[in-house]
Amino acid sequence: MKITVAQINPVIGDLSGNAQNILFAAKKAVADKARLLLTPELSLCGYPPRDLLLNPAFVEAMSMTLQQLAKELPADLAVLVGTVEENSKAHIAGEKPLYNSMALLQQGKVQQIFHKRLLPTYDVFDEQRYFEAGLQANYFTLDNVKIGVTICEDLWNDEEFFGKRNYSINPIAELSKSDVNLVVNLSASPYTSGKQHFREAMLKHIAMRFEKPIIYVNQVGGNDDLIFDGRSFAFNKRGELTCRACGFDTDLLQLEFNEQKQDLDIGFITPDYESEDEEIWQALVLGVRDYVRKCGFSKVVLGLSGGIDSSIVAAIATAALGKENVLGVLMPSPYSSASSIKDANDLAVNLDIKTTLLPIEKLMQSYDSTFTELFANTEFGLAEENIQSRIRGNLLMAISNKFGYLLLSTGNKSEMAVGYCTLYGDMNGGLAVIADVPKTRVYSLCRWLNRNEQVIPLQVLTKAPSAELKPGQVDQDSLPAYEVLDDILQRLINDYQSATQIVAAGHDAAVVNRIIQMVARAEFKRRQAPPTIKISDRAFGTGWRMPIASNWLIIKNAYQSETLSTPTFPSPEQ
The missing domain is CATH 3.60.110.10 (Carbon-nitrogen hydrolase)
Known part of the structure; x- marks a missing residue:
């Protein structure tokens, strides 16, 4: 038969x-x-x-x-x-x-x-x-x-x-x-x-x-x-x-x-994939292609910062939809380095996608002028940093509305987990392409993508990751090294380990407690995030059903010690 x-x-x-x-x-x-x-x-x-x-x-x-x-x-x-x-x-x-x-x-x-x-x-x-x-x-x-x-x-x-x-x-x-x-x-x-x-x-x-x-x-x-x-x-x-x-x-x-x-x-028998990176890449490409197609879109827009996250999302979108259907938007601020602008342009050339340049310095000055009296005698901080992200989010949404493009957000899972992202800013979008991809996996995917030819510029892979919202800023001002952060998050989110177990695995107790608090406090952000393409068995979205108003992760799950030191990194946006 x-x-x-x-x-x-x-x-x-x-x-x-x-x-x-x-x-x-x-x-x-x-x-x-x-x-x-x-x-x-x-x-x-x-x-x-x-x-x-x-x-x-x-x-x-x-x-x-x-x-x-x-x-x-x-x-x-x-x-x-x-x-x-x-x-x-x-x-x-x-x-x-x-x-x-x-x-x-x-x-x-x-x-x-x-x-x-x-x-x-x-x-x-x-x-x-x-x-x-x-x-x-x-x-x-x-x-x-x-x-x-x-x-x-x-x-x-x-x-x-x-x-x-x-x-x-x-x-x-x-x-x-x-x-x-x-x-x-x-x-x-x-x-x-x-x-x-x-x-x-x-x-x-x-x-x-x-x-x-x-x-x-x-x-x-x-x-x-x-x-x-x-x-x-x-x-x-x-x-x-x-x-x-x-x-x-x-x-x-x-x-x-x-x-x-x-x-x-x-x-x-169709051969198996040669690597986990290849398999994940195919999943993400299919996810973008079908989401765009089944929602009635044909073109997408995303912000290109010259960073690794927006670079991999642009590459995924190009593979999914074709270069003619992807628009990258460069929105440099006074804090954007010349190398970041070059990296974004080099990526666009490698992918052969269209770009547009929308500097935000004058818009930032307008906000500064508006807040002159109200913000008098205060220091530059998270509020001013996040205004930059929200300016960019508004520009991208305007392009989406004007031309009917779907906006892709570019935040990774590590950032989404700890709230290192801005509501109504870089979280804007109709689809969160890599929000279930940890930062270390993003690097791994980029290296896999570059295995035969350089798609992601080498500088993107080697420079310290930064949101570039203030002079000299790098992610590790606010977060532990991503190798450390991702291992803690894997144990906490995917493996259901307690703080005590994570510390026993070799992590600093103060850092573990801080990460647990950040994950709990960022729940209200994740509740407002775009749909996330699921590639893990514990993704934020449909299968993640955590309460927002809860103190369990913050208090009850903390590692108990009389000698805990204060973490050396501050909290991102609350």
């Missing part, structure tokens, strides 16, 4: 467009003599549809589109399509109105409906808000092959692999008892760095444990802050990788189920 995997990139809510993509894949599958076509979770509406599911008209339209798609599909091809199904028991107290489902379409009709059994409610997932869990094992028979159907999370509960169960049932174990010949898993699994290796290790274990071949189908594309990396794959029952689709792009993957061997034959 020939099987085609349609690794598609749906637009959320574009029911007609998504159906056409499925139909196109079906016609290609028939041309390749396939008998079964597999599509990702919620492929008809795109994942995640979130509160669109609360709109009855949207749910009704999805049902009508599914029925129409069934009529248009080739009659002799069986197709699994991700959709939602209304819960007939929704009137019962506590029952949710919908199921997250897969529909088997064949011979012009919806032949069977299968419901997702395990509903995740962690990180970015909130499926119990909308869906009722399915109660029975899902399978169907096609040409005497019994095929078990699972949907995304149904796969992620193997107690032998994880060492525990997060749910009371294991759908794969139940399907094994039903004596299925093949298991398919239809997913919309968001990307995080390194996750593909974990997925493949998990499926290899499951295939060998239950001696069942497994096909994993994943959505691809960027939807808001989430990136879906595709890389659909399959394992035979001996735990051998039999195929892998490409990453971060649509693909049609052909598989062969050998009915005599009751197993999958070895097919085409």
Whole structure:
């Protein structure tokens, strides 16, 4: 039996467009003599549809589109399509109105409906808000092959692999008892760095444990802050990788189920990425491309400071959209060094993007004049520094409004974590491209990008990072070295370590306490930030749900010592 995997990139809510993509894949599958076509979770509406599911008209339209798609599909091809199904028991107290489902379409009709059994409610997932869990094992028979159907999370509960169960049932174990010949898993699994290796290790274990071949189908594309990396794959029952689709792009993957061997034959395996930097780069490029496209934009604008953050964002945008669709804006102040202006221009030449120059000195003088009386007898400080950032933010927003360009903000995760950023200034934008990329990773990405030719000017990589808001300023006036800061933040944010554990790892207690306080106090800023492209398992945004008015991180999580010294760096903007 020939099987085609349609690794598609749906637009959320574009029911007609998504159906056409499925139909196109079906016609290609028939041309390749396939008998079964597999599509990702919620492929008809795109994942995640979130509160669109609360709109009855949207749910009704999805049902009508599914029925129409069934009529248009080739009659002799069986197709699994991700959709939602209304819960007939929704009137019962506590029952949710919908199921997250897969529909088997064949011979012009919806032949069977299968419901997702395990509903995740962690990180970015909130499926119990909308869906009722399915109660029975899902399978169907096609040409005497019994095929078990699972949907995304149904796969992620193997107690032998994880060492525990997060749910009371294991759908794969139940399907094994039903004596299925093949298991398919239809997913919309968001990307995080390194996750593909974990997925493949998990499926290899499951295939060998239950001696069942497994096909994993994943959505691809960027939807808001989430990136879906595709890389659909399959394992035979001996735990051998039999195929892998490409990453971060649509693909049609052909598989062969050998009915005599009751197993999958070895097919085409797309090579893995050579480095983590390459993988992250592909994710960020896809995230920018799809966010811009799916939000109805074609061009972007960003500020070019000559620093490393704006340089990498400009490079990502150019790769995603083409050089003709990127505008860099240089906004030097009296504190901007000549080398920074040169670095920004050199970058623009390397990328071949358009730039415009908007000096802000006269605007700064206007603000100084306005505040002369009110700010009399005070020292130059954060208020004056941040006015510069807000002037630049206003100029960029004006360009965005005037020409319909999407403004990209350029702050990295290290800065976002500790609040080293200015509300209504450098935080302005419609998309925060690298706000889940730590500063040390930004450097690593730039070095990777320069591996064959110099894209990021060498001076950008070697000079001390600085916001250049006052004479001689460098980031380390206010922050510890980024290698130190990023390790503390990794332990605190991603690894859930306490201050005591972080200090035990070798960090200075006073610095650790200060960073913890800064992370807590910056929550109000992050709440107002643009959407962040998620590349880690602990990104600011949808899956980050910290309170603003809280003293837990500041007081309760502090490292307790009678000999703590005062940190040598002051607080950024409060």
